[in-house]
Amino acid sequence: MPPSIGRRLTPGLVEAFREQCPDARLGIAEGLSAHLVEWIATGRIDLALVHNPEPHDAIELTPLFDERLCLVSQAPRPTRAPRQTRPTAPARVRRAVAAPPPLPLRELPSFPLILPDRGHTIRRLLEAQAAASGLHLDVAWEISSIPAIIDLVALGHGHAVLAASAVAVSGRGEELQVRTLVEPQLTSTLYLARSATKRATPLARHAQAMLVRLAGTLPRG
Secondary structure, eight states: OOHHHHHHHHHHHHHHHHHHOTTSOOOOOOOOHHHHHHHHHTTSOSEEEEESOOOOTTEEEEEEEEEEEEEEEEOOOOOOOOOOSSOOSSOOOOOOOOOOOOEEGGGGGGSOEEEOOTTSHHHHHHHHHHHHTTOOOOEEEEOSOHHHHHHHHHTTSOBEEEEHHHHHTTTOGGGEEEEEEETTTOEEEEEEEEESSSOOOHHHHHHHHHHHHHHTTSOOO
């Protein structure tokens, strides 16, 4: 599993495996989607969840769901209201905060970006669409770790392009602002990957069903 997914699914998968398959052994590995596809092709692993994989003759892919990509920025700092000695009547009422508007892709070059390296599927998807639209992206920093990218964005060192679910599980959602990319809308697809040449054992099929069920519980944007 990619690290962002492994962090969320590993506890539930281990618990389900211990309960349903107590005499079997489970190994879990994390890696970039491109690496996971290669590991299946070489027989190192049996199943994987991967984002936007390149076609591969030795891999069978099943799409699970799509997520919209968003511009992730440091949240605006709240402005302080004038200090009052006592609440006004009626008692204080919280005002709803309006969601930030979507961002047309043509405006993305004006934002300094913190992106993963070119082996990451979101980076490849984003640069392919930018090239097709004649846009030149401002890549300020190249960081391989998604949690590190989120930390840097929260500190104001740049902006990121990620799925909203990555922000939701980061624990820093209140420090970040998320704007959906539109015109065109960019989506990242999560796939279940397995070998197209190796026959699945009953245990592998059972583990696959567990993995698909748990993947269905993931938050998505």
